Amino acid sequence: METLLSLIVGVLVGCGVYLVLRGRTFTVVLGLSLLSYAVNLFLFSTGRLVIGAPPVIAEGVSQYADPLPQALVLTAIVISFAMTAFVIMLALKAHAELGNDHVDGRPGPGDGT
Amino acid sequence: MSHLVLLPVLAPLLGGTLLLLLRDALPLSVRRWINLGTVAAQVGLALLLLEAVRGGDILVYTLGNWPAPYGIVLVADRLAAWMLLLTALLAFFALSAGIQGTDRGGRHFHSLFQLQLFGLNGAFLTGDIFNLFVFFEVLLLASYGLLLYGGGTERTRAGLHFVALNLVGSTLFLFAAGTLYGTLGTLNMADLAMRVAETPQENLGLVRAGGLLLFGVFALKAALIPMHLWLPAAYSATSAPVAALFAIMTKVGAYCLLRLGTLVFGPEAGPLRDLYGAWLLPLALMTLVLGALGVVAAPGLRRQVAYLVVVSVGVLLSAFGLWSASGISSGLYYLAHSTLAAGAFFLLADHIARARGDLGDRLNPGPRIPRAGLVGALFFATAILVAGLPPLSGFLAKLLVIRAALEGPAWPWVLGLVLASGLLGIVALARSGSMLFFRADGGAPSPAAGGGLLALVPPVGLLAACLVLLVWAGPILSFSQATAEQLLRPQDYIRAVLGPPTEVDRP
Numbered sequence: 001m002e003t004l005l006s007l008i009v010g011v012l013v014g015c016g017v018y019l020v021l022r023g024r025t026f027t028v029v030l031g032l033s034l035l036s037y038a039v040n041l042f043l044f045s046t047g048r049l050v051i052g053a054p055p056v057i058a059e060g061v062s063q064y065a066d067p068l069p070q071a072l073v074l075t076a077i078v079i080s081f082a083m084t085a086f087v088i089m090l091a092l093k094a095h096a097e098l099g100n101d102h103v104d105g106r107p108g109p110g111d112g113t
Numbered sequence: 114m115s116h117l118v119l120l121p122v123l124a125p126l127l128g129g130t131l132l133l134l135l136r137d138a139l140p141l142s143v144r145r146w147i148n149l150g151t152v153a154a155q156v157g158l159a160l161l162l163l164e165a166v167r168g169g170d171i172l173v174y175t176l177g178n179w180p181a182p183y184g185i186v187l188v189a190d191r192l193a194a195w196m197l198l199l200t201a202l203l204a205f206f207a208l209s210a211g212i213q214g215t216d217r218g219g220r221h222f223h224s225l226f227q228l229q230l231f232g233l234n235g236a237f238l239t240g241d242i243f244n245l246f247v248f249f250e251v252l253l254l255a256s257y258g259l260l261l262y263g264g265g266t267e268r269t270r271a272g273l274h275f276v277a278l279n280l281v282g283s284t285l286f287l288f289a290a291g292t293l294y295g296t297l298g299t300l301n302m303a304d305l306a307m308r309v310a311e312t313p314q315e316n317l318g319l320v321r322a323g324g325l326l327l328f329g330v331f332a333l334k335a336a337l338i339p340m341h342l343w344l345p346a347a348y349s350a351t352s353a354p355v356a357a358l359f360a361i362m363t364k365v366g367a368y369c370l371l372r373l374g375t376l377v378f379g380p381e382a383g384p385l386r387d388l389y390g391a392w393l394l395p396l397a398l399m400t401l402v403l404g405a406l407g408v409v410a411a412p413g414l415r416r417q418v419a420y421l422v423v424v425s426v427g428v429l430l431s432a433f434g435l436w437s438a439s440g441i442s443s444g445l446y447y448l449a450h451s452t453l454a455a456g457a458f459f460l461l462a463d464h465i466a467r468a469r470g471d472l473g474d475r476l477n478p479g480p481r482i483p484r485a486g487l488v489g490a491l492f493f494a495t496a497i498l499v500a501g502l503p504p505l506s507g508f509l510a511k512l513l514v515i516r517a518a519l520e521g522p523a524w525p526w527v528l529g530l531v532l533a534s535g536l537l538g539i540v541a542l543a544r545s546g547s548m549l550f551f552r553a554d555g556g557a558p559s560p561a562a563g564g565g566l567l568a569l570v571p572p573v574g575l576l577a578a579c580l581v582l583l584v585w586a587g588p589i590l591s592f593s594q595a596t597a598e599q600l601l602r603p604q605d606y607i608r609a610v611l612g613p614p615t616e617v618d619r620p
Contacts (some may be wrong), residue, residue, distance in 0.1 A: 020281060025273065032280050039287040046295035069294070072243060076287055079250050083283070086257065087276055094269050103277070105270045 005045055012038035025091035025101045032087060036080035043073045117165060118174035118189045121158050121197050121234045124151060129227030136220055145212040148223040152205045155230065159198035166194050167592065169599065171609035173240070181610045182301035186240035188610060191596040192445070196237040196368055199449050200361050202578060203456050204230055210460050210571035211354035218263035218352075225262070229255035229358065236365055240610055241301045242290050242327075245369065249286065249334075253279050256362065259355045260347060271343075271350035278343050282333045285326055292323035303610035306376050306603055310383040317384060324378055324388050328370070335366025336426050338400040345407060348419035353463030356415070357456035357571075363426050364448055371433050371441065375600040376607075387436065394434030394523055398530050401427030405534035409541045414462045414474040417545060418455065421499055424534055425451035431531065432514045435521050441597035443513035446590060450510045450582055454498045457575035461495055464488065464568050465549060476545055478552040484566075489550040491572065496542040498579055501535050506583040511535065513590075 012034050019031025047066025055067035091101070098105035128151035132144055139147075166172060166189055174187040208226060216222035232252025239245050257279075261272045294300055296316045297308045312320050329340075336344040344363070348356045370389060378388035404423030411417035429451060432444030466474035468482040482488055494505070501511040511531060518527035582589060599605060 020277070028277055032277065032284075035281065035284045039284050039291070043287060043291045046291040068300075069291075072290075072294075075243075075247065079247070079283075082254070083250075083280055086254070087280065090257075090261070090269075090273055090276055094273050097264075097266050097269050103273060105266070 001049055001051075002045075005041065005049065009038050009042050009045075012041070023102055023104075025094060025103055028103060029084065029087055029091055033080075033084055036076070036084070040073050040076055040080070043069050043076060045069075115165070115172055115174070117158070117162055118172045118187050118238065119176075121155060121162065121201075122187065122231065122238060124155050124158060125227040125230040125234060129224045129231060132227060133221070133224035136224065141216070144223050145216065148226060149205075149208055149212065151227060152201060152208050152230070155201040155234070156198070156205055159194065159201045162189055163191075163194040163198055165189075166191050169595065169605075171599075171606055173609050180612075181240070182299050182304035185244060186301065186610055187238040188240040188303075188606070189238060190606060190609075191592070191599055192368070192372070193237045195445060195449075195592075195596060196364070197234055199364075199452055200230065200233050200237070203361050203452055203575070204358060206460075206571040206574045206578075207354045207358040207456060209574070210357065210568070211352075213568055215263070215352045215354050221258065222262060225255050225258040226358075228252075229259060231255075233361060233365065237368060240303065242293065242305070243300045246283070246286050246290060249365075250283060252362070252365070253283070256359065259358070260351045262355060263352055265350075267350045271346040275343050275347045278333065278340075282330050286330045289323045289326035289330060292319055292326065296320050296323065301610070302373070302376055303607040306379065306382070306607055307611070309377055309385055310381055312383070312385065320385060321388065324373075324385065325392075327373060328389055328392060331366045331369040331373075332396070333366070334363065335370065335430065336363050336400070336423055337366070337396050337430060338403055341400060341403070341423050341426070344423055345411075345416055345419040348422060348459070349413065349415040353459050354571075356419075356459040356463075357575075360422060360452050360455040360459065363422060364429075364452055367426065367429055367433065367448065370430070371444075371600065374433075374436070375441075376603045379603045380601065381603060390434070390436050393430055394527075397427050397430035397434050398526055399427075400424075401431065401530050401534045405537040409537050411541070412476060414465060414476060414545055414549070415459070416474075417476075417541060418458045418462050421458065421538065422451075422455050424538065425455060425499075427534070428511065428514060428531060431527055432517060435517055435523070435527075437517060437520060438594065438597040438601055439517035439520060440514075441600060442590065442593040443510065443517045445593040445596055446582070446586075447510040447514055449589075450498075450506045450579060453575045453578045453582070454495065454507065457572040457579070458495050458499060460572040460575070461488070461491055461569075464572070465492070469549075476548050478548060478554055481553040482550070485550055485553065487569070489546070491569065491576070492546055492550070494576060495572070496539075496546060498576070500538040500542055502539065504583075506579045506586070509583060509586060 016031045016034035019027045047069035050065050053063045053065040054061055055065045095101045172189040176185045229252055232248050232255055235248035239248055257276050261268055296319045297305055299305055333340040348359055374389040378385055401424055404420050404427050407420035408417055411420055429444055429447055432440050432447055462474055469479045472479040498505045498507045501507040515528055518524045
């Protein structure tokens with residue numbers, strides 16, 4: 001499970017970084033979303049991976065899941081959700097004001113699609 | 114437990130919420146006064162807090178009375194109180210410029226302004242890394258709104274870069290916090306400081322990676338090279354009161370570098386001791402050089418001032434990067450001076466740009482400015498202040514930084530580069546001044562040019578604050594010296610947060 005999760009986080013970060021470095025606002029927004037998914041999974045794993053264990057004290061249970069990363073992930077999800085909404089609106093505004101969806105506001109030569 | 118520690122966070126939150134809820138019920142003039150009153154109250158609160166911690170006490174506020182390291186704590190020491198006072202003062206003058214028309218551009222200026230202060234004050238007071246992240250997000254989200262306030266293509270383009278960069282920065286922050294939690298099992302800064310010294314050998318690399326990721330995030334906020342490129346575009350494109358308020362934003366990054374560099378990776382961190390030391394000074398000096406070149410090359414006055422902010426970041430972090438009591442002390446004095454001076458300069462540059470009509474702040478010969486004598490004298494005083502010429506506080510601050518550098522092995526670099534960047538700054542500002550005031554061809558300014566005398570009050574207020582820094586340099590410097598010594602003794606902070614070592618329950 002550890003290998004699988006780390007692979008997922010790695011692939012998400014890789015794709016996210018690649019997309020953030022593209023020249024169009026839409027791909028940048030997608031990249032930022034992938035990065036935030038990756039960091040949420042990563043935060044979740046910092047409390048160690050356990051399956052089927054309760055996060056709060058219960059009777060007759062000896063193994064617990066760490067509740068703190070779960071709280072952190074919730075906070076991070078809320079914040080990244082709001083940020084994504086904001087950056088989408090900003091990208092739309094930039095498209096309306098600058099006339100194109102290039103991140104610098106000007107399509108360069110040979111910068112098709 | 115004194116509730117005073119919570120009030121600087123609570124006041125802007127309540128004020129901002131109130132302004133948001135009443136935005137349709139109250140006329141703009143009333144909301145202006147409410148906002149100004151809330152900021153003035155924060156100046157008072159910061160003064161009270163400063164008085165409370167001046168003697169060396171470290172006040173800890175445990176929210177909900179959950180004991181650290183399990184609960185959330187706010188910690189007020191000398192450094193936090195100093196930053197709070199500076200923020201509140203700058204905000205007061207920035208707001209008194211903002212209510213002269215900038216706030217008409219939309220509906221949420223006043224609530225965003227208070228939420229920005231909420232994030233700033235929280236970031237200075239918080240005692241754990243995750244809340245630092247949350248307060249960063251609060252201040253960033255408010256700053257996005259303020260930066261874009263009023264609209265315009267230039268602002269939108271700069272805002273897009275600013276937002277995308279800071280979102281990547283936030284992601285890195287979370288990766289760093291997660292790495293530290295995964296290896297050390299805590300997010301409380303005082304607890305981190307205790308556990309980092311006992312890091313087992315196999316986790317050393319991970320903790321180092323987490324710490325340096327944090328360094329990268331704070332370097333992005335502080336506009337340290339190579340992550341300074343967002344600053345000139347963002348600061349020169351936004352409205353003047355917002356740019357003046359943003360003068361404190363880069364200092365948040367510097368504050369975090371200083372806090373974590375002395376507390377968590379401080380003198381007692383075992384093998385991870387001085388983790389930031391090897392990086393901070395060289396990068397700061399490079400920032401200084403590139404900033405100074407930017408000052409010389411800038412085509413407009415506002416962009417020039419923005420590059421001067423980059424230079425001030427370089428000088429400030431060079432002083433912090435010495436990691437000595439005298440270096441940190443001189444850095445804290447320079448921090449106050451450079452923040453206030455940059456705020457004054459942004460406001461003054463905006464006044465000049467508006468008085469020149471269509472030409473704006475471009476450095477070309479243009480029409481004569483109304484009241485050129487007065488504005489020119491203010492420009493002259495501000496330029497002397499920022500360039501660090503005697504007799505104003507800029508000179509004293511730079512002198513202290515250089516004197517602190519002479520104690521360390523890196524003194525030739527610091528001395529040479531600080532002085533050279535000062536020289537470049539003088540040359541560039543002299544050129545701008547003569548272009549703006551002496552080479553005016555006498556053409557009539559546009560009829561709508563400039564604001565009244567009232568528009569000059571906020572920058573004059575900020576300059577007066579710099580004068581206070583100079584006149585009361587003795588007490589202020591002994592305070593900053595005491596602050597530096599407190600920072601280099603992290604045991605006090607740890608004991609204040611976690612209690613005496615025996616009481617701490619260590620699982």
